[in-house]
Amino acid sequence: QLPLVESGGGLVQPGGSLTLSCASSELILSYYAVAWIRQAPGKEREAISCITAIGNYTNYLDSVKGRFTISRIYAKNTVYLQMNSLKPEDTATYYCAADARPHQNMCLMGQGEYGHWGQGTQVTVSS
Secondary structure, three states, X not given: OOOEEEEOOEEEOOOOOEEEEEEOOOOOHHHEEEEEEEEOOOOOOEEEEEEOOOOOOEEEOXXXXXXXXXXXXXXXXXXXXXXXXXXXXXXXXXXXXEEEXXXXXXXXXXXXXXXXXXXXEEEEEOO
C-alpha cells in the first residue's frame, strides 16, 4: 500500500478548476517536502510544483505558473494543488510524492528526489 493518497481528479472543461488533495495516514507530512508530478499519455513524468516541509518556499513549472497553487494544511496532514484555467494539455495522471526534508528552505523539482508516492489521480480537461 502506497503511503500517499491523491484525490480530487476528474473531468473538467477547458478554463475550469479542480483542487487535488494529497493525504497520508502513514507519514506526518509536516516533516516532508511534497511535490506534484504529472504524466500525460505518451509523455514522461514531469514535476509541476513543490512545497517545502515548513511551507516557506514553493516552485512551479513555467507552464503552470499563475494558474496552479500548491499549499498545505498541517492540521489536516494534507497538501493541495489548486488548478485554475485548466487547458487540454493539463490532461494527465497527477501524483503526489514526498521526501523527508524537514529543515530545507527550498524544494526540488526532480521526480527522483522523492521516495514516497501515491497511486495518482486522473485529470481530464476536455469539452
